[in-house]
Each structure stands twice: as C-alpha cells, then as structure tokens.
Amino acid sequence: MKLSFRWYGVNDPVKLEYIKQIPTMESIVTAIYDVPVGEVWSMEKILNLKEIVEKAGLKFDVIESVPVHEDIKLGRGDRDKYIENYKQNIRNLGKAGVKVICYNFMPVFDWTRSQLDKELEDGSTTLVYYKEQVDQMDPLNKDLSLPGWDSSYTKEQLSELFEAYKKIGEEGLWKNLEYFLKEIIPVAEEADVKMAIHPDDPPWSIFGLPRIITCEENVDRFLNLVDSRYNGLTLCTGSLGCAKFNDMARLVDKYSAMKRIHFIHVRNVKILSDGVSFEESAHYSGCGSLDIVEIMKMLYKNGFDGYLRPDHGRMIWGETGKPGYGLYDRALGASYITGIWETISKISK
Numbered sequence: 001m002k003l004s005f006r007w008y009g010v011n012d013p014v015k016l017e018y019i020k021q022i023p024t025m026e027s028i029v030t031a032i033y034d035v036p037v038g039e040v041w042s043m044e045k046i047l048n049l050k051e052i053v054e055k056a057g058l059k060f061d062v063i064e065s066v067p068v069h070e071d072i073k074l075g076r077g078d079r080d081k082y083i084e085n086y087k088q089n090i091r092n093l094g095k096a097g098v099k100v101i102c103y104n105f106m107p108v109f110d111w112t113r114s115q116l117d118k119e120l121e122d123g124s125t126t127l128v129y130y131k132e133q134v135d136q137m138d139p140l141n142k143d144l145s146l147p148g149w150d151s152s153y154t155k156e157q158l159s160e161l162f163e164a165y166k167k168i169g170e171e172g173l174w175k176n177l178e179y180f181l182k183e184i185i186p187v188a189e190e191a192d193v194k195m196a197i198h199p200d201d202p203p204w205s206i207f208g209l210p211r212i213i214t215c216e217e218n219v220d221r222f223l224n225l226v227d228s229r230y231n232g233l234t235l236c237t238g239s240l241g242c243a244k245f246n247d248m249a250r251l252v253d254k255y256s257a258m259k260r261i262h263f264i265h266v267r268n269v270k271i272l273s274d275g276v277s278f279e280e281s282a283h284y285s286g287c288g289s290l291d292i293v294e295i296m297k298m299l300y301k302n303g304f305d306g307y308l309r310p311d312h313g314r315m316i317w318g319e320t321g322k323p324g325y326g327l328y329d330r331a332l333g334a335s336y337i338t339g340i341w342e343t344i345s346k347i348s349k
Contacts, residue, residue: 001299001341003334004029004062004309006325009049013320014327016056022331024338027059029102029309031066038069038082041089046096062263062307063093064102064234065198068180073107074164075176083180087187094191100262100307101188102234104198105177107165107209108158109139111201111239116323117315118279124314127324129202129242131276139207162209170210174221177212181226188230196232196262197222201239202278203246215246216254223260236265238311241290242278244271248290253298261304266337267311268292280312280324283333296340300348310334 004027005019019025032041032049050060066089069082093101104110114133117125140158153161168176181195188195203214212218223231233255241248255261268288269278281288299308313329315321 001304002026002061002307003338004307005330005334006030006064006309007053008322008325009033010052012322012325014325016053016058018327020057022334025058025334027061027307028053028056029062029064029307030060031063037067038071038078038085040085041066041092043092043095046092050096060097061099062102062309063098063100064263066090066093066101066103068103068105070108070161072180073105073173073176074161074168075172075179076164079176079179083183086180087184090184090187090193090195091191094188094193098193100194100196102196102198102263104200105173105180105213106200106211107173108153108161109206109209112206120279120281120314124282124316124329126280126314127312128279129277130272131274134206137207162207165209168210170212173210173212177222178225181231185226185228185231189228194230194232194262196234198234198265199236199239201236201242203240203243204276215240215243216251219251219255223258229259232260232262234263234265235261236267236311237290237292237295238265238267238269238280242269242271244275249294249298252295253302256299256302256304259302261299261306263307263309264299264304265309265311266292266295267313267333280314282314282329283310283336292337293340296337297344300341300344308337310337 003024006029032045035041053060071077071079072082113127114130115128118128119125140155199213200211205211237248240246268281268283268290270281271278271289285292310330310333312324313326313333315326316329319326319328
C-alpha cells in the first residue's frame, strides 16, 4: 500500500509541508485545474506541478482527475478530437512519471451531496446526502451550487445536456464508454499509465441522468469492455458503500485479487434508516456503516501495492476550508488506516 493525500494546488489551504508530516505519507494526488475540460495539459504545467510536489519531499504519482468531455460521454460532436487530446494527456503525464490517472464517466455532475456543513452530535460538520433534500432540488436552477457541479453551464446548456442524456440512456452511455476505452487503453499501455475509473457517487441515477459504474455487475461489465490490467478501478468505499446492495469488503477482496484496483479511496459513511440517505462519518468503523478493518484485511490478503488515500473528512477542531478536504480529519483517517495496516502486517507475520 502506498499512502497518498489529495491536494488542490498552491491555493489549497492545506499545505504540502503539513501533508508531509503525516506518518508514512508518500504521494500527492492532484491535477491541473486551470485548463478547460477536453484540452491538452502542457508539459510545462505538468512539470511545474511535479517540481512543487517533489520539492516538498513527496511523489507525483497519481492524477485525480483528467476530466472526460461531455462530447465523449454523449458520443457526439467533437468526440474524436477530445479523445485525441485525452490520449496526449496520458502520454504527457506518463512522460512526467505519473503512474495512475483517476477519471469518471458521470454525466454532467460529479459527486452529489445535499448539504456540505451538517453539524453532527460531536460538533463536527460533514457532507450529507438526504434524499428528501435532493428530491426538492432543481438542477436547472442556476442558484443551486454544489461540489462536483460545473457551474459554467447556462440553464439552456444544462437543459440540452439533460435531454441528450435522456435520449441515449444507460446503454448509450455504455456504448460511448466502450468506444472511449478502446481508444485510450492502448495508449495507456504504451505510456505505462494505469487508468482507474471512479464509481458513480452516489451509485444510482441523479435527476434522471444515467449512471453505470454503480454495482458489482456493472463493474464486471466495465472491466470486460477492455480486458487489460491498465483498465482498472479507483475503488471508492464511500461511493459504492453508501448503497446497501454493495458489500464493500467482498468487492475489495474480489477486485484486489484480480489486480484491477489501482487506486482506492477509503472513507466511511453512515447509511440512514431510509436506506438511501447517508452522512459521511469519521473513518473509524464504529462511526459508520462500513467495516474499514475488514476492507483493509482484504487489501492486505491480496497483496495490494497500489495507491490509497483517506477520502472526505469532517471539519473538526474549528478548521475551515474546502468541504470534505480539510487537513485534520483526513490526517486522522490516514493514521487510522496506517495503524490497521501495520497491525495486520505484524499479526500475519
């Protein structure tokens, strides 16, 4: 296991020198955020970012994410142009020594929550998904702004995208994903960069949009689209694990044994009584619905040597910053995960 930490660049209030102080921390997970989706990342920008990370004594191994343009997902317009640009990004990142690229194939919106600062009983604040709140949201209301949503779209553009995705449905999205993979995976093999798709978060349809990386059956289908070890997973325990139909320890066991987990996000979630709503919790197993110890045991059993990062944390101890991405609770999560790994390792020997 290689411990890593997400960092949002030089404007991130969480400084690299603080991240470096977390025991056993190896790598930074980051990206270039000022290039429009679909365009090529220049070698100059990539190497500049790499230099900043490595000067802090950390490795520049994982990119999260290289976004996929909507024309690729919809299979229209300038799809082939954007795929060629994507291939060039893989080549450029490979030249810079990047080992894994995380991406997703979620239409329009990335991860969705209904509230970013829900206060828990202990006084910490966290991200939550309450079905009742989500059901009342209008995604075409431009006053609505949540993380994972591209606020650059106009209301008319969003309406057009919704209608386009409604027409292609899930099978159309699968078809376009297959086309994309068959184009980029050979390039990833040549560049020695593992592609790692992130599951849909949450793993069900949002606002009527199709979502397909949601469950074991669909993950199997995805992996079989291009049966290459370079076509793998960013297995996010919180994204898949917020659905009761996903047995996370078993899925981690299955896909780590197949050597198709290249990157894993470990976080805990508390599934509420309606079976759909959930709250992001502290990483400790007892705080949520996932057995983090069992998940780590499965990774260890199968010799997992990929990248792991503690995922979304609560805001604790008065910290302010990007929701889900403060320093303190993620650092606690990293130490908790490392402690589990060390214990399993010593017991096993």
